[in-house]
Amino acid sequence: MSETTATAPKPFDWSSPEAMAKRKRRYAADRRLRLYGLVSILVAIGLLGILIASLVVTGYSAFVQTKIAVEFTADPENVPAEDPGAGNFRAVVSNAVQALFPEIENRRELRTASKILSNGATTIVRNHVIANPGLVGQTFTLEVPASDPFDQLNKGVIDRNLPEDRRRVSDAEIELFESLEARGLVSTPFNWGLFFNADSRFPELAGLAGAVVGSFYALLVCFLISFPVGIAAAIYLEEFAPKNRWTDLVEVNINNLAAVPSIVFGLLGLAVFIQVFGLPRSAPLVGGMVLSLMTLPTMIIVTRAALKSIPPSIREAALGIGASKHEVILHHVLPLALPGILTGTIIGLAQALGETAPLLLIGMNAFLTSPPGGIMDPATALPTQIFIWADSPERGFASRTSAAILVLLGFLIFMNAVAIYLRQRFERRW
Incomplete structure (x- = not known):
């Protein structure tokens, strides 16, 4: 019966070239893992930044609104003092537009000039007179929102240098609007209506x-x-x-x-x-x-x-x-x-x-x-x-x-x- 002698395993040499190569591979894998995580975070932040930037670039113009200072006259012939809400405020707005452009004599051109003001101008003037009945028979100034095409024109969304057939506004309308700008009647204040107005079919009046x-x-x-x-x-x-x-x-x-x-x-x-x-x-x-x-x-x-x-x-x-x-x-x-x-x-x-x-x-x-x-x-x-x-x-x-x-x-x-x-x-x- 022969006896077999068990030999003890040799201890691993951590200083050997093989051990050093394994350590280098592990350290390299650790660095790659950290790099992958960092790149993932940077990509996520970059995509989020692109989203926020695109929203800001597209939506910042909605936080301001083009307004036009117009003088309105609540003539008693159009607005009865006993019942201001029953007045003919279309005539009031039309007379105000005529006063803005006294050189216009053609009714068709007057309708074109009226398009500069928002379609809600009549309601805005009516509500203001109802809230202040003492204005009947008086002349007062209101800042009325411009209609959406002229709002975009003022904000640069519509390029004035484009050919007329590629714009929503004609050369004659731009000329009328520029005359208002030259007289200092056009302003671009913060659009509080975005927060305090309800929805509307007209973009310049729509709110949240x-x-x-x-x-x-x-x-x-x-x-x-x-x-x-x-x-x-x-x-x-x-x-x-x-x-x-x-x-x-x-x-x-x-x-x-x-x-x-x-x-x-x-x-x-x-x-x-x-x-x-x-x-x-x-x-x-x-x-x-x-x-x-x-x-x-x-x-x-x-x-x-x-x-x-x-x-x-x-x-x-x-x-x-x-x-x-x-x-x-x-x-x-x-x-x-x-x-x-x-x-x-x-x-x-x-x-x-x-x-x-x-x-x-x-x-x-x-x-x-x-x-x-x-x-x-x-x-x-x-x-x-x-x-x-x-x-x-x-x-x-x-x-x-x-x-x-x-x-x-x-x-x-x-x-x-x-x-x-x-x-x-x-x-x-x-």
Whole structure:
């Protein structure tokens, strides 16, 4: 019987050329990985910068509006003092245009000159006189928005040097407009109407007031439904529900619902809330309910994650001093988890603010010339207003579409900034 002697393995020589080559390959792989990550971040930032820059270049002109200072005379022959609202304000505007261009004698040329002013000039003058009835019989000056072609001409969107057949305005119209510029009657102030006017068929008068109010009502309904329901469901599933196949099935379905396309929730709202329950179409109430269905899974998941982050020692200490189960949750666990819950809620509402498809399906894309007065009135929302303007054939709506996107991004950035502040201000680290 022969004995075999086992030889001990030789220790690896870390200073050998082979070991040094392996280290160089590992270090090179580490550097490549860091480089790939850096390049990916730079590409993402670059694409985001291109998006923001294109929106700013296209939409900055919508934040200013060309206006013309015009003297109007509320002649008692056209505007009765006893009922100013019944006056003939078309004649008032026509007389004002005639006074701007006294050299025009032809009626056809006068109509051409009247096109410089917005089609809403009559309504603007009428509302001003109704608000100030003492102006009847007086001459007053108003800055009236220029019509969209002349607004674009003043902003340089329409090139004056192009041949006449390639422009929306003729040489004669440009000459009239330049005479107003020479007299100092043309100005370009900040366009507050973009924020305080409702929608209009005329780009120079269209604003986001109706869409902002509609989005506010829809988000308010969404918050009032999804916040308490989401927290209650998360508390039950995390703290009270038994761990069995049924709760596992519920958890899987909640996770799946968080990934369902938003248009499916729009179809659900159309079929249930409108067709079955008969709720009014285009109402912020329906829009908020649909958005709450969409945000509920996210809020439940976020709330459960916030509850899980609380150390078990908090629960054990509360139980040890005689607190009941619901006292432990309501008085100790939930207050400590509230910063994370609020952060998730704001992020969920920010996601709901940018949703378009479900609101389009329930009809929140109607043309409305006044903001809604409540959650039951027809309304639009910021995303659907952007969709309407983007689909409009008038060229002036192109800049307003980009401006509306910038406003929506501003709201989203503000809401995310609030979420970050709340997390950093109230978050507890264990």
